[in-house]
Amino acid sequence: MSAQLKAFRCSFLDFVDDPFYVSELESVRYIVDGLLVIENGLVKELGDYESLQAKYVGIEITSYPGMLIMPGFIDTHVHFPQTEAIASYGEQLLEWLHKYIFPTERKFQEFAYAQKVAAIFLDELLKNGTTTALVFAAVYPESVEAFFTEAHRRNLRAIAGKVMMDRNAPDYLVDTPETSYQQSKQLIEKWHKNGRLLYAVTPRFAITSSAEQLSVASRLLDEFPDVYLHTHLSENVDEIAFVKQLFPENEGYLDVYDRAGLVTNRSIFAHGVYLTDAEFARLSEAESAIAFCPTSNLFLGSGLFKIEQAKSKEHPVKLGLGTDIGAGTSFSLLQTAGEAYKVAQLRKQKLSPFQALFLATLGGARALGLEDKIGNFETGKEADFIVIDPECTELLAFRNSEATTTLKELAAKVFTLMIVGSDRTICATYILGNLAYERPN
């Protein structure tokens, strides 16, 4: 393929470092009138339009006046089969799983149905500006096949895996240590690093996996050292008590995964609402990541995640945001960031707009170990990005009518998008420099 150059002129916002640890001046890159040059789907250069234009005379430039371009959002925890179970009423985690989620996931043994929902799910991601996600499929290999088929068709960088669960669930939804090993292995061999796709070994959580199955998961990590481990951890008080009952000899919830060999630098644990100091320290030491899912934690009444502890200086833990559909209530990582702010407020903590958007972009990339490929506009990275319309509704047009030039003004403006924005805020989504979604007028 001969080199294809294209460019976008707009305002740009991305992160070059972590605003939880260094100042905004050191971590936030804001270019009021910028030019993003893309070559074969990768970032070639980002800079001021004035300085760069002479260098790229004659190339195709798409302009988005009044808009803001950011790297695509990264959703570090979401369940595609639960798309249709969003907003299921009245229960907390364990009852909600049995009443709504398990019967829903049963439908995903049929490839055609799973493919239909995967397509709806991925369209929702793109509509909401999410370009990479770490995804739970269902227990059936067909559900993973369907998801990867649709993600591959869209050329998305996505990570997913077959759920492993061999107990404490209806018969129709359980596998065995042996079948979960065989099926996961086959899926890894077929899909891991197939194009932009990656595989995550995915035991649902300690309640639904026997010790034997957890050790099978560990065996898969040993045999395929660059796949991920993706599971749930310390989301809900009753869940934690049940884990204690199932694993009385362990020192705590994380220790169940740890003794099984599942706490690694490629492990992503969803929730962690009730982690102890020692568990935060262990995750930090192991370089594991947490997916913080605020809309889900509020919807299920799980509790308030301690952001400041995950982002402490002493024991920093890699942290991303997850929508956690269907316990989460929005596909939008903007809205998810807004709910993360509310969780912080209830705990008398501050989460700045830039910190929140870092979590949704470069922070998420680091949580997934993909910071060499996605998360910001560094040269050589994959050009997945979104065009944000700060005046997407009449209310936001009134609120955001003033032009933005300073970081402080930008912070105030993007904060309004976290709090009042929605999918309508996303004007367009690009995958490897190609238009993949455009908001209808």
Place this chain on the structure above:
Amino acid sequence: MSAQLKAFRCSFLDFVDDPFYVSELESVRYIVDGLLVIENGLVKELGDYESLQAKYVGIEITSYPGMLIMPGFIDTHVHFPQTEAIASYGEQLLEWLHKYIFPTERKFQEFAYAQKVAAIFLDELLKNGTTTALVFAAVYPESVEAFFTEAHRRNLRAIAGKVMMDRNAPDYLVDTPETSYQQSKQLIEKWHKNGRLLYAVTPRFAITSSAEQLSVASRLLDEFPDVYLHTHLSENVDEIAFVKQLFPENEGYLDVYDRAGLVTNRSIFAHGVYLTDAEFARLSEAESAIAFCPTSNLFLGSGLFKIEQAKSKEHPVKLGLGTDIGAGTSFSLLQTAGEAYKVAQLRKQKLSPFQALFLATLGGARALGLEDKIGNFETGKEADFIVIDPECTELLAFRNSEATTTLKELAAKVFTLMIVGSDRTICATYILGNLAYERPN
């Protein structure tokens, strides 16, 4: 005016009693294929289409197939001058007032500016299906004039008042007991019961009103016995401590208002997050109302309101929902109901979809003492209603594709609208039977 008959054919949902105290069968009215007949802007009759059609042959019928008609929503606490301050970053109540709100409200001494914002505000209400609101203006009489002028133009049943505040605020924003009395009196005489408009005596809260000003408010209630009292109460821990410091001789926050004679059956108190048992009992005894503002309580990190205590059998308190813009984060009472659910979940309580929608309609009408005029489709009531589209987005169309016939199915469907809905869910808003807003296609 000769009698004008018109009718609407659709599914209908309203409340004929309180689902917190009686069963859903006794409180929820759901007509799958209904006809709402309106005469001169008032409800003449609501019933099954099949039974009623023969009686009204030849009258104009507007049909909304697939939609759901409900009474217009009632917002029991909102600040119109704060429309532009929605989503202001980083502070809790008292600091947020000083940093963002007081400077914003200063602009409302100019009638033209206040009128412009009042128009934007009222358009947002209609777009979100809100047809009645209890509204804080600013301290300036011009702001009240502007609000009532625009509400009158739209023929809305709205309640508002000039803010009274004579201390603990910037000089530009304070009045005196005497000027607040004179200005409120003039506004009452001009606007109270002018068309559908009503007046609320509106001391901001105990922190910004001296004891002398609170007694002036009481004098206004004595002189005009059918106006309202609208203020804030027990929202935030620091606020409560400051009130204690300002009124050391009182037994608590509510007692400050009570000794001033402001706790009446026409008093609406916003928030009440930290009310004591004795205060709930006192509000019950006085037949006062509380406006529960969940999005605001989460956004400012104020805390979690005890719904089940307000709706206890022993000491029931009249309860409505408030968006509390600009501390609230949405004009939509559907979204506000969804956040109320999340507050209940965090407290391990259940708030059913019908209970939440009751608060947004008939419950709000009762809180405002307007249950003889609005809140449901009883014969003779004012025909303010909304047309709801359960499939307003691709996600909701997928989620809600099955037809609804039972109360249980309806509950599940309206719950999805509370959790995932938005202004887009409102297809049309009617005021006194006339189309006032229609969603663009």
